Amino acid sequence: MSTTAGKVFFQNAGGGTFACSATVANADNKSLVLTAGHCVVDAGTGEVYRNWVFIPGYANGNRPYGTFTASSLFHLDQYVSTAGNANYDLAFARLAPLNGRSLGDTVGAQGIAFNSATGREVHSFGYGGSAAEGNGERLNHCSGVEYPDAGREGSTMWGIDCVQTGGSSGGGFLADFDTASGGGYLVGNISVSAGSSEYHPVLGNEALDLYRRAGAA
Numbered sequence: 001m002s003t004t005a006g007k008v009f010f011q012n013a014g015g016g017t018f019a020c021s022a023t024v025a026n027a028d029n030k031s032l033v034l035t036a037g038h039c040v041v042d043a044g045t046g047e048v049y050r051n052w053v054f055i056p057g058y059a060n061g062n063r064p065y066g067t068f069t070a071s072s073l074f075h076l077d078q079y080v081s082t083a084g085n086a087n088y089d090l091a092f093a094r095l096a097p098l099n100g101r102s103l104g105d106t107v108g109a110q111g112i113a114f115n116s117a118t119g120r121e122v123h124s125f126g127y128g129g130s131a132a133e134g135n136g137e138r139l140n141h142c143s144g145v146e147y148p149d150a151g152r153e154g155s156t157m158w159g160i161d162c163v164q165t166g167g168s169s170g171g172g173f174l175a176d177f178d179t180a181s182g183g184g185y186l187v188g189n190i191s192v193s194a195g196s197s198e199y200h201p202v203l204g205n206e207a208l209d210l211y212r213r214a215g216a217a
Helices: 077-081 103-107 205-215
Strands: 005-011 017-025 032-035 050-056 068-075 091-095 121-126 140-145 158-161 172-178 183-189 192-194 197-200
Touching: 005 032, 017 103, 017 121, 017 172, 017 183, 032 103, 032 183, 032 205, 050 091, 050 103, 068 077, 068 205, 091 205, 121 183, 140 158, 183 197
Parallel strands: none
Antiparallel strands: 005 017, 005 050, 017 032, 032 091, 050 068, 068 091, 121 140, 121 172, 158 197, 172 183, 192 197
8 A cells, every 4th residue: 555655746826835645546547546626626716736746655755656747637527516515525637657657557556446335444544744644744544434424414425533634635545455465445535524534425426437537548
């Protein structure tokens, strides 16, 4: 997991620089990461962020596999049309090759599952920015049996008892995770936190359509 998880940096139109997390997802083009919608687009204005880069295996400033630059960003239209409904807070980034090699060939990829069963044990990973999490300089990990989000009317998200702070957004939720091999199946991305819980949108048919567009060879 330490190679397929990574830190994201991007800028908005005003030149501000922001950080998120992302995970390499298996795809035909071997060039795809799953992240949060709010790490790709401003839901209020529809502005797609720029200078978007992904650093797999990032740790304490080290970039062991280099810095991959996004060639295309993909978000759900519903995320913008609903002004940021977290049920649609997911996105994919297609990364350009680095030194002639694709992202997947360089670091591998996690599986990804759509319309999968909920209420299972999942593991989440992100680069949270608090001091307790290493100020965004290390990958943090939580695990637990997921439960439905009851705190927001109309929410279809699921979550676990874990708090990861700013910068962890977009980090992967994985099911069937093997702690020995570090492999599993992505079932969502870190979206929002409330109290002692963090939640992910469900990867349903809309996400599958987006994935097929973003991951085509």
